[in-house]
Amino acid sequence: MTDKKTLLLVDGSSYLYRAFHAMPDLRAVPGDPASPATGAIRGMINMLQVLRREVRADYGACIFDAPGKTFRDAWYPQYKANRSPMPDDLRSQVEPIHEVVKLLGWPVLCVPDIEADDVIGTLARTAAKQGVEVIVSSGDKDLSQLVDEHITIIDTMNGKKRDVAGVTAEFGVPPRLMVDYQTLVGDSVDNVPGVEKVGPKTAAKWLLEYGSLDGLIARAGEVKGQAGENLRKALDWLPQGKRLVTIRTDCELDGHVPGLPALDGIAIGPQQVDALKVFYDKYGFKSLVKTLEAHEVSPELIEENKQRRGPEGGTGLLEAPAADAAAKVSNLVYDTVLDWALFDRWMEKIEAAELVALDTETNSLDEVHAEIVGISFSVEPGEAAYVPLAHNYGDAPAQLPRDEVLARLRPWLEDGTKKKLGQHVKYDRHVFANHGIEVRGYAHDTMLQSYVLEVHKPHGLASLAERHLGRSGIDYEDLCGKGAHQISFSQVSIEKAAEYSCEDADQTLDVHLALWPRLQADDKLRFIYELEMASSEALYRVERNGVLIDAPTLAAQSNELGKRILALEQEAYELAGQPFNLGSPKQIGEVFFTKLGLPVVKKTPSGAPSTDEEVLEKLAEDFPLPAKILEHRGLSKLKGTYTDKLGQLAHPRSGRVHTHYAQAVAVTGRLSSNDPNLQNIPIRTPEGRRVREAFVAPAGSVIASSDYSQIELRIMAHISGDASLLRAFTEGIDVHRATAAEVFGLPVEQVSSEQRRYAKVINFGLIYxxxxxxxxxxxxxxTKAAASYIDRYFARYPGVKVYMDETKALAKQRGYVETVFGRRLYLPEINSPNGPRRGGAERAAINAPMQGTAADLIKLSMVKVQQVLDAERRRTKMIMQVHDELVFEVPEDEVEWVRTEIPRLMAGVAELKVPLLAEIGFGPNWDKAH
Known part of the structure; x- marks a missing residue:
């Protein structure tokens, strides 16, 4: 039994327009406007390479519109009459695009008198009838009418998939009704009128109610209102409109697709490497030439493909993705630099290169203390060098002196015009800074590229190389061991270290070449990526600054906490009538349920009564012992995590704590702080809040804390567009008091503090x-009263309910939601058959755009504030970022400037439908400033 075959059809006309608009104005001779335009060509190459990597297919073709009129122009002379002519710069690139698409291995179809959509429709339906699975790659929604159980539309530019369920979710009607739907709505791009003032919602409603366009026409007299009148006016036109929007699936293509019934004429072939080199060189694509040379595929692999696929699978590298081709990367040239002559040759290479992948090997993962053991570079795929500098095992060969190497590299490293690339560049910046070098010119970070494009997947280099290149590599633990037996990288043999580090630099460059075109092709994702790169720079500065810690204050707090913890133990023993281990669930269960007879709230999977946090909180409402245990746990965690350890984590010379902000962790875009975690200090208790007293300013300075006010509610107002919410924020009304007035039906001035508290819980609760x-x-x-409050809330804020419903529907269709700025937040469980998982994903779909937008705003603020501090040469330092808050160390003579400018800058980073508000406070420590 043979595997089912797949046909991949590319809507080339859609691709070339998208490539033209997505790419910058590239020229064959950079900077020379008189030389040929090449942006669309380069974009087309990028898009097809991504598609070939991501979609396996046995057959395929790239279909373009032929110049001149088609049969629809004969039917309707006004067809496409409103379309602007193709821009000259794009027209000049069409012929080279056809050429390079063929060289990339794709059959090119361009059939006179027939539109690309009709060619695609004919091929798709013909193949589907033969049992072939069909994938159409296009951003054109018109092709949705072709979708059935064998034909799927994908859009690799935004991850959208239009299968039967996807089309139904997106348009409100199944694919079989899409022609009728398009007839009613019309197509303004093609100048095909629909029914006047009938939009997608009305069209979908009618078709679901009457079953089809024919059913609707037969009962047109029953449709009421202005829409009904407009429908009846259009009855004579609708058959012609339907004829125009219907994609033909029976076109005569024999002269252009040899052997169509067997699909033999449209097998994807191998790239024509030699011809591609000539083409790339002609149009100035130097990096693509280098990529070709580094990734030439051996004849053995071609034969391997034939054997694996069988003779019916077509020729050569049919559709071999990177996972096949890159597994046999040939011509790897990895140098180990042990003398100045080779070092000088590599200096010439990196000085001349447009982009250099740079990687450090160190003796520690702690970036504030790590020292360089070696440095690697890659200037083109398959070529890299490792400069060992501090390997110190017994028979290690002589190495170039580290200080002198760094001195020679310093001008290049500190030159912002020399573009550099890395994987997690913030770490490498710290490492170089430990040696007195401020690296400038980091243009790209593959970790952040992955984080923006595929936030829900791993972002380590090994995962990226495997996922996007099909390349595996040496594992760090294979070199250094793990656990207590792990050795320092300085103890690894130079031979093995060189292979490992060169591979890292080489793969980083290779991954960049795979991911960067995808970011270039999407304006919104490119904006988010540029924001992440700028945030990396600002975070490096924050981490480098650190925050001064008052160790004696922490020691005093630890002493007090220790006494209270002991007292709580004694109080618990008295309540239990016996000593027991407050950290043992088993002993707690025996005391609670056997001795004291407390009610069982829930059971563990094994059937034993549970004593988890949720149970303790429930029991604590009625019984004193669970409350004592909860307090004991909270204080013990506070003491062990913060008051005992923060002082120990301070740098011995500066007395400052330098946290690490992880960018590529939270799917919402929020930062994660660790070693130590400064974002999760428990501030709901007086003891937790007091920890912030130990975050102090040096003599002559104060601490300033500036944070956004009610940021997620403001974002909800912006996204939902709800009139009442917008009015409350625009007029500066207390939004919780305004909500209480709406829910309880009172004038604002009569709202009690308790009613305001209820409204605050409702406001924030519904967001989550x-x-x-x-x-x-x-x-x-x-519960009944709570349901009544929620009903009244949605009655008063209908825009919020509409937002929630539409967001969930859109998330189910696309698999992700977006922030205001375009960050994508993927929801893998949104269509899960598991009810609780699906429910959790639906709640996340509502909340993630707000959390994510808040994360984008605080990052925009960090970037903007740091830029202004630098431009004005202020001595104020940004020292922490905690959720929606920025914390500063401010010299006393800059306090008034900070008081005015920081909130103004934070409020001005974006223009929403409601004003952003940032509030600031000052004090000798963080607690007093907040």
Whole structure:
């Protein structure tokens, strides 16, 4: 039994326009406007390479519109009459695009008198009838009418998939009704009128109610209102409109697709490497030439493909993705630099290169203390060099002196015009800074490229190389071991270290070549990537600055906490009537349920009564012992995590703590702080808040804390467009008091503090998808009363309800939601058959755009504030970022400037439908400033 075959059809006309608009104005001779335009050509190459890597297919073709009129022009002379002529710069690139697409291995179809959509429709339906699975790559929604159980539309530019379920979710009607839907809505791009003032919602509603366009026409007299009148006016036109929007699936293509019934004429072939080199050189694509040379595929692999696929699979590298081709990367040239002559040759290479992948090997993962053991470079795929500098095992060969090598590299490293690339560049910046070098010119970070494009996947280099290149590499633990037996990188043999480090630099460059075109092709994702790169720079500065810690204050707090923890133990023993281990779930269970007879709230999977945090909180509402245990746990964690350890983590010379901000962790775009975690200090208790007293300013300075006010509610107002929410924020009304007035039906001035508290819980609870049960529990009221509050809330804020419903529907269709600025937040469980998982994803779909937009805003603020501090040469330092808050160390003579300018800058980084508001406070320590 043979595997089912796949046909991949590329809507070339859609691709070339998207490539033209997505790419900058590239020229064959950079900077010379008189030389041929090449942006669309380069974009087309990028897009087809990505598609070939991501989609396996046995057959394929790239289909373009032929010049001149088609049969639809004869039917309707006004067809496409409103279309602007093709821009001259794009027209000049069409012929070279056809040429390079063929050289890349794709059959090119361009059939006179027939539109590309009709060629695609004919090929798709013909293949589907033969049992072939068909994938059409296009951003054109018109092709949705072709979708069925064998034909799927994909758009690799934005990850959208239009299968039967996807089309139904997106348009509100199944694919079989898409022609009728398009007839009613019309097509303004092609100048095909629909029914006047009938949009997508009305069209979908009619078709679902009447079953089809024919059913609707037969009962047109029943349709009421202005829409019904407009429908009846259009009855004579609708058959012609339907004829124009229907994609033909029976076109005569024999002269252009030899042997169409067997699909033999449209097998994807191998790249024509030699001809591609000539083409790339002609149009100035130097990096593509280098990529070709580094990734030439051996004849053995071609034969391997034939054997694996069988003779019916076509010729050669049919559709071999990177996972096949890159597994046999040939011509790797990895140099180990042990003398000045080779070093000088590599200096010439990196000085001349447009982009250099740079990687450091160090003796520590702690970036503030790490020292360089070696440095690697790659200037083109398959070529890299390692400069060992501090390997110190017994028989290590002589190495170039580290200080002198760094001195020679310094001008290039500190030159912002020399573009550099890395994987997690913030770490390498710290490492070089430890040697007194401020690296400038980092243009790209593959970790952040992956984070923006595929936030839900791993972003380590090994994962990226495997996923996008099909390349595996040497594992760090294979070199250094793990656990207690792990050795320092300085103890690794230079021979092995060179292979490992060269491979890292080489793969980093290779991954960049795979990911960067995808970012270039999407304006929104490119904006987010540029924001992440700028944030990396600002975060490096924040981490480098660190925050001064008052160790004696922490020691005093630890002493007090220790005494209170001991007292709590004694109080717990008295309540239990016996000593027991407050950290043992088993002993707690025996005391609670056997001795004291407390009610069992829930059970563990094994059937034993549970004593987890949720159970303790529930029991603590009625019994004193669980409350004592909760307090004991909280204080013990506070002492062990913060008051005991923060002082120990301070740098011995500066007395400052330098946290690490991880950018590529949270799917919402929020930062994660660790070693130590400064974002999760428990501030709901007086003891937790007091920890911030130990974050102090040096003599002559103060601490300033500036944070956004009610940022997620403001974002909800912006995204939902709800009139009442917008009015509250625009007029500066207390939004919780305004919500209480709406929900309880009172004038704002009569709202009590308790009603305001209820409204605050509702406002924030609904952002996080809280149910009536959750709200009831949070407020301590009946579920029925909570449901009534929610109903009244949505009645008063209908825009919020519409946003929630539409967002969930869109998330189900696309598999992701977006922030205001275009960051994508993927939801893998949004269509899960598992109810709780699906429910969790639906709640995340509502909240993630707000959390993600808040994360984008604080990053925009960090970047802007740091730029202004630098431009004005201020001595104020940004020292922490905690959720929606920026913390500064401010010289006393700059306090007034900071008081005015920082909130102004933060409020001005974006223009939403409601004003952003940042508030600032000052004090000798963080607690007093907040």
């Amino acid at each position: 998808g809280m149910s009536s049960f959750g709200l009831a529990r949070n407020l301590g009221i009946e």
